[in-house]
Amino acid sequence: MVSPIAPISRDATTNRDLERNPGMPSSVWRLRLDAWEYLRYAVKLLARGGDELDDVAGMAEIRRSLRSLETVEMYWAGFGQRYVRTIRELVDAGEYRSALERIDAVMQRIRGAGSLDAADGANDPQGAIGSDEPVEAPADGRPRFEVLVVDEMSPADRDALKAEMARMRTDSDAFLYELVIVPSAEDAIAAALTNPNLQACVVRPGFSSRSAQALSRDLRRTIELATETYASPAARRDAGGATQHASIQRIVGLADVIAGIRPELDLYLVAGAHIEDLAGALTRRFRRVFRREDRLELHLSLIRRISHVFDTPFFTAIQEHARRPAGVFHALPVSRGGSVVGSKWIRDMADFYGLNLLLAETSATSGGLDSLLAPTGTIKKAQDLAARAFHSDSTWFVTNGTSTANKIVHQAVTAPDDVVIVDRNCHKSHHHALMLSGARVAYLDAYPLDEFAFYGAVPISRIKRLLLDYRAAGRLDEVRMVTLTNCTFDGIVYDPERVMAECLAIKPDLVFLWDEAWFAFAAFHPVTRRRTAMSAAERLEEQQHSAEHARAVAEQRRRLFDPETGEPAPDEVWLAERLLMPVDARIRVYATQSTHKTLTALRQGSMIHVRDQDWKEVEESFHESFMTHTSTSPNYQILASLDLGRRQVELEGFELVQRQLDLATSIAHAVARHPLLRRTFRVLTMHDLVPPEYRTTTRPMPLRDGLAEMWEAWATDEFVVDPSRITIEISRTGVDGDTFKHEHLMDRYGIQVNKTSRNTVLFMTNIGTSRSAVAYLIEVLVKLAERFEDRDEDDAPAELPPLPDFSEFANGYRTTPDLPDGDIRTAYYAGIRGQDVEHVLGDALRRRVADGERPVSAGFVTPYPPGFPVLVPGQVISPAVLEFMAVLDTREIHGYDPKQGYRIMPEPS
Template sequence: MTRIKTAHSTAAETRGTIAGGDVLRSRTAPRSGAASLERDPGMPSSTWRLRSDAWEYLRFAVKRIAMGNDNDGVLSQDGEVFRSLRALETIELYWAGFGQRYVRAIRDLLVEGDYPAALERIGRVVNRFRGSSVPDEPRDEQLEEAERAELQDDADPRPRFEVLVVDETTEADRDALAAESLKMRGPADAFIYDFVVVPSAEDAIAAVLTNPKILACVVRPGFSDRTKQPLSKELQETIELAKASAGTHPASSRSSLASVQRVLGLADALADLRPELDLYLVAGAHIEELAGVLTRRFRRVFRREDQLELHLTLLRRISHLYDTPFFSAIQYHARRPVGVFHALPVARGGSVVNSKWIKDLADFYGLNLLLAETSATSGGLDSLLAPTGAIKKAQDLAARAFGAKHSFFVTNGTSTANKIVHQALVAPGDVVLVDRNCHKSHHHAMMLTGGRPAYLEAYPLDEFAFYGAVPLSRIKQMLLDYRAAGRLDEVRMVTLTNCTFDGIVYDPERVMAECLAIKPDLVFLWDEAWFAFAAFHPVTRRRTAMASAKHLEAKLKSAAHAQAYHEQQQRLFEADGTPKPDDAWLDERLIPSPDARIRVYATHSTHKTLTALRQGSMIHVYDQDWVREAEEPFHESFMTHTSTSPNYQILASLDLGRRQVELEGFDLVQRQLDLATSLAQAIARHPLLRRTYRVLTSTELIPAEHREVQRPMPLRDGLSTMWRAWAGDEFVIDPSRITVEITRTGVDGDTFKHEYLMNRYGIQVNKTSRNTVLFMTNIGTTRSAIAYLIEVLVKLAERFEEEQAQRDPDLPRTPEQDMPPLPDFSYFAPEYASDAGLPDGDIRPAFFLGQKRGAVEHVGLDALRERVARGEEPVSAGFVTPYPPGFPVLVPGQVVTAGVLDFMARLDTREIHGYDPKRGYRILKEG
């Protein structure tokens, strides 16, 4: 069989998760002009890539036949072309626009030998993917009226979304439904939509898992339960996991009717997977009774004849998602003629456009930036400090998007957001259990509030010179220690980073549940600076703070939970009510009291992983005691740390970023995760790359005792494997982060980053350690960017191998300098430590003492080592924070130890905050 070269060399490997037996892989063959679509035992791709690559391949292959460059011998039934068609016939059921019948028609044209007609039909699909409605080879005279109408529809520039209809219908019914929607479409409609019609509940779940363009779902009770499509085992397992997960949610309403229970089960599964979807029920009989039972699941219930009402409702709901109240207010202000008689000369461009010297500011940034600047809060622009209009509405929409009860915009980054939350919730003397390796803003907040940090130690990854995450057993043990000392009432809050800079993700629901079982009124602050995107993917969402809080709140209300709690209490307490030894509490998965309070806060660096201008962040709140305990102090703290002149452009970008993720977040995050996985797979498979680099997986980054699913990269094995890992493992790895170990290059991480990636090739990365480089994909990453990175890594690998081959063998090799073990937090000096022998300390007095010149001396590294060797206990006068790794190695009041000094001496980082290399360390003078 003649092999055909694929159109996309950048799509080196594609495997589908849809059609069992028709898993595809496009791979450039070794011979010129030869390539194949083959079964692939490796990485499963997201459906968007499988679908687009398969259509692109078909177009290329059929075009070669139509032009006579290949004979029709390539069209064997077991060949690539027909295997592509069989896979696409299943895939297209879950997407609007063309459908299974369209794919079958192409197959029939190929069987009949009408290659130009088949090519024209394939081209229409490819052109839609590319955003063009003009076929490469127009054949308008041969188009039927319906096809001509569809071409005109493709050219419609309005934003388009898709609506899932779950109902067992005939093709004629589906045609009638599509025709009816076109008939109702009006020129004044701001959006247009297409229907995706599936016959069963399993097909509906498959559709919302694979088609991110679906933004609404219409359920008709006539659907069946099981699919008739030849789905892959991988997708079938994911569907079963989705149904089982929805079944664990406490039911808010029940019905004795089996048909109603089927509808409820499907609604719960769809809402669990894609909470941004709007669900509508179309029913005939007993609509009034159904409305009373199903209201909490469905936005509205319609009768079948209410097509116009349904149409208007779909458009109106999307308009609510599209609404950006503050961005609209800014646009209105910029277009409005005003006179500026307040501060801010740059407003309306007044000090710029008439200047002879700084006109390039307007040329570079554009006049709209200046027109939108103002220091006034009138005219609909609202006040960030006391919002009542556009900003308040924008924040309410953000709360809806992220699943919070309240959300707040922050214009000075998550450093400020963290300080706001700490000051609102922590008073002087309160103990805060905090990850010692968290962002420095948390440590600074302890100094500002007077809270007493009790540092939690993450497990170290000494081989790679960075930390992992804090095991739950350590958090529980510390809480039990405070209980045993009679000081549990002083413990106010637990602060953890989810996910860590290096991509290690907690299970927030489990952490909060087990901690609340020991202290039912704990407050939790989850620093999700790098995890905002996770709220918009069915699997990653379950490990966000807000989703975990909501699910935990519902679970505590269930009768099953109450029974399990009372049964466990009998195992954990003696007959006289005293707690059993700690081992009993550590060995069990603790169940919180039904009366426990859900008080959860999350901070997001929205600008880091979603669309927003730099320093645009958010605070999300899910606090049952908000009004009674937190609202007033929170607003006071917010005003303390927020500028009275916030940047309105940052606020507008947060508003727009929220709109984007509600309308296309699933699509963007799915691509992000898939592209990261393809990068890891490319490094692992390329002979030269795998000799030079090593992708670190969960096997290296998470100890085995914290993993139930013993797979190195769960997403690479399929969505169902990732689902199981994220549902059961204590820690998982964020698939969007690829940590690459570079020891075999012969250079350190900092050199690799600056001298090779950035200076030579313009590739920007955030973080390195001594022997690793972290590559992160985001919602803006493209396949071309991944291809370029792979190209650069190959060039560098060739360079490193050449340098090593040309190395003078007579020169002695420089011995590799092993990093010393990562230093744990030593301890606070006695004057700042707890009297009860527990780890908390007061860094505030040490910090302010360290600001007094006469109380501080500067000591060089060698002299400090000599003091420590003599048994002295020097006390740090301030924070010492190397970048990387980016956490304070020393905090005010901490005793300097030999381990800390050994670690600092071996660091090759260029930036260390709080350390003067000329003068040495700042140490508090004795006495």
């Protein structure tokens, strides 16, 4: 068997100019931008003729930047390695002004102001990468993208191909593209990992396996990990195995790796002889297979495919509606500004929001606008495009937040007396949904982080233990669904593939609901994507067709079941093994995402993603549930924003997420290295947030050490920490988190944060975070650290007691005394309508509990944020809960009136 991508040589020369400074966070994208910005700054000083350069880094740093860029520019279109060499030669010759002109051209291009034709040489046979004087041309405002071509060519052939493809442009093309031509499979993977502008990849069989580039250790290791992950033997056999040519196996291996890293890229194959045979073997991996002379067809395919991704059917329909003259005779006075523009008192509404918002408002579902409750046109098409982007079988838009999305799924999938296993710390909407559906709730407790006053996540061992307990009690058939929060408020991320595989090994028809309210962005980065629910479900489906997986499952089942009686082995055996999903399991996965929280969408814009092999079983109930919880007057602007947000992340999501992760790592790095900040604040790391038994990673912040370190951690650890979230411990400031948030960050400096605990503050970056915003945050933290330097050591906030686990449901609301599930709905209505409900203040209630009374909560008590209930209807109120609540400093507590106290009822007899 020929390896599709030859192993990376361990003795390959490493370009130390591409290595980071110790502890300095930077992706190759960031390194490239910083290197060009530094060059412009330093060469400009040289061009002035002064001696200021000695105060920065000098000629050694200029040459170091140029050597780095000479490597990485291979992976971007526009200028290339020869262009960088020309700048280096000019600097060496002392021709600083000429060098600066060329550097300025690059910076204009990077910032989006440069000329496409000037960069790629459409009017120059050599192109900008070979010429000394790039040709200037009028700027073209059409959107641009880049196409990766994998083939080993001479410089002259590369220039000729670029010029030929550029000549095919027409004024009617909606988009422009440029070619990035690399000679080897390793270079192709490096380009996919580093260049976010790529939208397509064209593979030609002439490529080699190894790169001649002097790549950094991190990039080489990441290429190796990507190859090990995606270029599987099974994939090679699928292309024909030993009966196929070795060249086809190489093509298949590279295609699988590129698709694994960047599934949003379209793959095309350009071949010579035997194209018909290749098309039959490779159709599943490539959008089309072309002959070498079919360059016009390739050009048209590239343009047309991007137009499909760019399409926003519902947003376009809204625009058309706003432009069309209309008479409004329906129940929406604000439509087309009717009740606003003629008003003497609210004209400022139109001034502030603009006339387009009013023109786009309507309650009509005709004329291309469609109905959210029964979509058949533009909304249906927009949802289908979102399903493609998020790797689901179907996607549903929700206009009143993920709270409603959760209720839709729970009501659709569960029924009264079904048992649902739920993380007690999930968002309050899940608890309310289970009350509405009548399902019986079996709570799981996450591991506590008492030192920081918040919870982590639920270990797989606890989930397995509970499932095995239900099996031992003969009640496993009642367990319907497992609900978990994937990426908690504080950034703890599960391994959904492992959780679902091990649970399905015990009960093969379990349904899973993953609350990914804070994790929608993760689908658009090669490392984070693997821990999304939809990606995990997709891989589990692939395993069902794998002969290797079937053999491994058969071998494990011989250990898990007695071969003679068929009885399962003792629970300890099941708990000790990492269980494999049975090949006949049913993969039924739902994910709810607050698109507006981490991607571009208006507030309350959310999505439900579905991969359910038994969808037909719940399709009708899902539609009924969707109509139950969805307004008949949904906000069309929210729907349009979801459509646009999908377009954005398909076309630039990788770049935006990588930048977000880089900037977050910069914040953590700055706090850890600044002498004043590190005396006052402490960034919590994996070592603080994930106990050692749930991780194998030894590095406290893997991404800070490189993408390869993050890849390995996210591939192996039970829990990881989302690096876009920075939790800072503030005990040494002497104030509690709520005071720090309101009085210092928000009131004094206008910095907004969502969540604090008693002694921590959570800073969340997003795809809209800028470097200037990061710089401002660091500046503010320095000012606050100076303010807190002289504080009194006795001013530290009081320590919180240990976080309370879920106590138990009162006996009258439990099914059996030996299992934890309880009936929230019956308890809720008892708390609403019961005659014996009373309000008791905290001190009096603590005395009653100390005297042996077992009061029962008559409602939900939910500190917000983070938004999970400390008490639910039917729960016995324990001393630990009361002690925790007594010192809680959260200002907003839903379901609790400090003047009246707790709403309680007696335990049923």
